[in-house]
Amino acid sequence: xxxxxxxxxxxLGFTRVYRYSPGKDGWLTMALPTEGPDAAxxxxxxxxxxxxxxxxxxxxxxxxxxxxxxxxxxxCIVVNDQQVVLGRxxxxxxxxxxxxxxxxxxxxGPTTVRPSEPLDALIERMQxxxxxxxxxxxxxxxxxxxxxxxxxxRRLSEQKGSVLDxxxxxxxxxxxxxxxxxxxx
Amino acid sequence: MPVEIGHDEVQQLIAAGAYLLDVREREGYDAxxxxxxxxxxxxxxxxxxxxxxDRNRPVITYCWxxx
Numbered sequence: 156x157x158x159x160x161x162x163x164x165x166x167l168g169f170t171r172v173y174r175y176s177p178g179k180d181g182w183l184t185m186a187l188p189t190e191g192p193d194a195a196x197x198x199x200x201x202x203x204x205x206x207x208x209x210x211x212x213x214x215x216x217x218x219x220x221x222x223x224x225x226x227x228x229x230x231c232i233v234v235n236d237q238q239v240v241l242g243r244x245x246x247x248x249x250x251x252x253x254x255x256x257x258x259x260x261x262x263x264g265p266t267t268v269r270p271s272e273p274l275d276a277l278i279e280r281m282q283x284x285x286x287x288x289x290x291x292x293x294x295x296x297x298x299x300x301x302x303x304x305x306x307x308x309r310r311l312s313e314q315k316g317s318v319l320d321x322x323x324x325x326x327x328x329x330x331x332x333x334x335x336x337x338x339x340x
Numbered sequence: 341m342p343v344e345i346g347h348d349e350v351q352q353l354i355a356a357g358a359y360l361l362d363v364r365e366r367e368g369y370d371a372x373x374x375x376x377x378x379x380x381x382x383x384x385x386x387x388x389x390x391x392x393x394d395r396n397r398p399v400i401t402y403c404w405x406x407x
Contacts, residue, residue, distance in 0.1 A: 156403040160363035160382045161342035167387060168395045172342040173358070175350050175402040182374055182402075185347050193372035 177294075183271040184293050199277055200270025202310050203291040203300030209234045210257050212241060217253025219244065232290060232298055233261050239296040240267060267292040270299050278307040342401075350374075350400055358398035374402065 161174040175181075182189065186200060210219045210231045219231055223246050233242035242261035251260060267290045268277060281289060281304045291299040345353070354360055354376055362369045362377040369379040380389060382403075393399070 156382055157363055157401040158342065160361065160380075160385060160401040160403070163382070163385045164361075164390070164399055164401065165342065167385070167390055169390075169393075169399050170396055171358075171398040173345045173349070173353060173398060173400045174342045175346075175400050176344050177346070178402045178404050179362075179364075179372070179374060180404055182347065187347065188375055189372050190375050190377075191370065191372040196372075 180269065180271050180294060184269070184299065186270075197274040197310055197314060198270060199268050199272040199274060199289075199291050199302050199307075200299055202274060202306050203270065203302045204306070205300040207232055207298075207301035209238075209298065210244065211235070212256065212258040212261075214257045215253060216249050216251060216255045216257065216260065219257055220246070220249040220253070223249070230288070230301075231257075232265075232301065233257055234298050238298050240265065240290055240292050240298050243290060265290050267296070268302070269294065274307050275311055277302070278304060278311060281307070345400065350402075353398050353400055356398065358400055359393060360400050360402070362403070363401050364403050368404065377402070 157174050157176060157178065161172045164172050177184070179189070183198065184200060188194070208223060208226060208228050208231045210222075210233055212233060212235070223229070223231055228246070230243060230245045232240060233244060235241055242257075242263045243265040244257055244261045248260040248262075270291055270293070277289075280286075286304065288301050288303045291302050293299060350360070360374060360377045361380045362373050363380060363382040363385070365381055366379055369377070373379075
């Protein structure tokens with residue numbers, strides 16, 4: 156849509172027209188600030204662990220296992236050279252032949268969510284599916300991080316406490332929203 | 341041809357005085373927008389609605405996501 160709008164502006168006589176194709180979603184992926192009532196909505200990208208361990212398809216299981224254990228991590232995201240998510244491998248899957256490659260044991264095409272996804276709805280889905288974590292990636296599949304459900308639950312709990320505290324101080328000035336409003340695209 | 345730009349260029353151009361136009365429906369703009377953006381939904385783009393804008397000033401368009 157921004158491309159059509161940009162072309163329309165040129166047709167209207169604008170001489171220096173630029174198009175920010177990543178759009179608002181791309182802006183949020185970079186954790187840049189926004190304005191408006193939804194700007195305070197916690198999102199997947201706010202809570203995701205952006206230093207989640209990664210490995211490559213052809214890494215040796217033994218090497219990845221050692222790295223994960225040393226770091227106290229329980230899973231590793233498989234990415235290519237462009238950091239595009241290809242799969243996920245959990246620690247227990249690495250107990251096989253140390254000479255095998257990650258590709259042989261990884262879960263291909265793990266479910267991913269966008270960094271802009273509102274946290275409350277996402278955590279609710281994760282709770283229903285008993286998912287302890289989920290991969291967060293950009294629209295073109297580049298890894299952003301891993302969201303651990305416990306971190307998301309903690310964040311929502313903190314926010315709820317903060318809203319209640321504010322309401323106790325000034326109820327009229329802090330109307331409590333009944334859940335997070337739906338997103339308008 | 342419109343020039344595609346990234347996050348850094350957006351911020352540089354805004355600092356240099358560019359217009360930042362949110363071309364989504366007004367509802368989306370009202371809920372959340374990039375700092376300093378002006379709402380000008382694509383369906384309303386015409387000579388009349390853009391008459392007050394300087395044609396020689398840089399203008400950046402954006403919507404929700406990759407297009």
